[in-house]
Amino acid sequence: MDEDDLRRWAHRAADWSADYLAGVGDRPVRAQVAPGEIFRQLPAAPPEAGEPMEAIFADLDRLILPGMTHWQHPRFFAYFPANASPPSLVAEFVTAAMAAQCMLWQTSPAATELESRVTDWLRAMIGLPAGFSGVIQDSASGATLAALLTARERALGHAGNRDGLAGRAPVRVYASAQVHSSVDKAVRIAGIGDANLVRIPVAGPLHGMDPEALEAAIVADRAAGRLPAAVVACLGGTSIGACDPIDAVARVARRHGLFLHVDAAWAGSAMICPEFRDLMRGAEAADSLVFNPHKWLFTHFDCSAHFVRDPGALTDTLGLRPPFLRTLGHEGVTDYSEWSVPLGRRFRALKLWFVIRSYGVAGLQEMIRRHVAWAGELAERVAAHPDFELVTGPILSLLTFRYAPGGAGDLDALNERLLARINDDGRTYLTQTRHDGRFVIRFQIGQTTTTREDVLTAWQAVEEIAGALRREEAG
Numbered sequence: 001m002d003e004d005d006l007r008r009w010a011h012r013a014a015d016w017s018a019d020y021l022a023g024v025g026d027r028p029v030r031a032q033v034a035p036g037e038i039f040r041q042l043p044a045a046p047p048e049a050g051e052p053m054e055a056i057f058a059d060l061d062r063l064i065l066p067g068m069t070h071w072q073h074p075r076f077f078a079y080f081p082a083n084a085s086p087p088s089l090v091a092e093f094v095t096a097a098m099a100a101q102c103m104l105w106q107t108s109p110a111a112t113e114l115e116s117r118v119t120d121w122l123r124a125m126i127g128l129p130a131g132f133s134g135v136i137q138d139s140a141s142g143a144t145l146a147a148l149l150t151a152r153e154r155a156l157g158h159a160g161n162r163d164g165l166a167g168r169a170p171v172r173v174y175a176s177a178q179v180h181s182s183v184d185k186a187v188r189i190a191g192i193g194d195a196n197l198v199r200i201p202v203a204g205p206l207h208g209m210d211p212e213a214l215e216a217a218i219v220a221d222r223a224a225g226r227l228p229a230a231v232v233a234c235l236g237g238t239s240i241g242a243c244d245p246i247d248a249v250a251r252v253a254r255r256h257g258l259f260l261h262v263d264a265a266w267a268g269s270a271m272i273c274p275e276f277r278d279l280m281r282g283a284e285a286a287d288s289l290v291f292n293p294h295k296w297l298f299t300h301f302d303c304s305a306h307f308v309r310d311p312g313a314l315t316d317t318l319g320l321r322p323p324f325l326r327t328l329g330h331e332g333v334t335d336y337s338e339w340s341v342p343l344g345r346r347f348r349a350l351k352l353w354f355v356i357r358s359y360g361v362a363g364l365q366e367m368i369r370r371h372v373a374w375a376g377e378l379a380e381r382v383a384a385h386p387d388f389e390l391v392t393g394p395i396l397s398l399l400t401f402r403y404a405p406g407g408a409g410d411l412d413a414l415n416e417r418l419l420a421r422i423n424d425d426g427r428t429y430l431t432q433t434r435h436d437g438r439f440v441i442r443f444q445i446g447q448t449t450t451t452r453e454d455v456l457t458a459w460q461a462v463e464e465i466a467g468a469l470r471r472e473e474a475g
């Protein structure tokens, strides 16, 4: 392909993208294929000779699209959103054109300096005070791992990195059962071990960690010769949106000298609206906080904003400077690869810059406020319905419910069958969780192009499919 071909195919890709996004609402939201169906249609061997782009594009429509679940569909209400937007898409395109590897300041000074600037914008946008430094990580999982490694090394006086963990007092991490499994994974990778992730019970309407139980667990561990190191608080847990009382948790962590990491992967974006910030009260006392603009801030995956109070503690833990990575003549510059587990880094700041400038803070706030308002309205409908039960929420734009018509037997099994029917129907896509031992259906609102009408259409589909299922099963 020469430049003229690139121009032609890039235009074609732009047209394809605009057409796809304009029509995505007419497709079934979740892919309607069986496991292996796409794989079987793909040739077992790569082509020996190059193929025309026309043929590749034709196969994109014929083979790949039917196997896609449409995350930008306006009635995608499953998991958490990954809500992209046109300005972010354009930025991703030009980022791909430059294809820069932004591991060091000198490998692209603009990438590093823009990252410093836009993370500082984000910090201010969510109401975190100056004094936190930001970095864009590949994922919240990566940020949490970086935070727990830092916490481990702080507790061990950097002896873990130097000598390993063998023969040391067990390093302890505290979190409720509502935190994302990325915390469990980080604890494993950091060599802390499942047995040293201490689960603190939750209480109250936000299903938040009980600070007194946290205090008691730390005191008991110290008395037993263990090494309390970190607390992970959740702000918007994945299952039902649980929020820990961060201020009370932070007081306990401070009193005992523990590192506090806040996982706000989903809910953090909503903190750009001051009226929701009660949920993060106390976060200014954290050592580390992560949230994902790639979830709910209209920015393409991957883009996790990670804020740390003491970047030196992070770079002392993760930073290595072999001679081949030194920036000669500018030793004091920021090399963001020292802030994360991977060395190589994409230029992720550009899409954030496009998004924030294109919508403005007010435009972004407006979209998130609408999602939260529609979730409130939907929750009222669910609660008012005689055959449905609102189980949790709404917490911001996430609620859970279940179908509980009078006289039904095993409600877990009934709701599982209902969910399968809903997702086979294709008008919307919802996913499940377990809450208090019960199977419940989650409904989160966060798509860029979703309207109130889409929410009502999805709910109508749920009501209709549930009624039909019940009639069918009754006889």
Ligand code: PLP
Residues within 6 Å of the ligand: 080, 138, 139, 140, 141, 142, 180, 182, 236, 237, 238, 263, 264, 265, 266, 292, 304
């Ligand atoms: N934390 C929470 C609360 C999440 O909901 C998720 C993903 O849904 C994660 C962490 C992991 O995010 P990532 O995919 O960026 O690692």
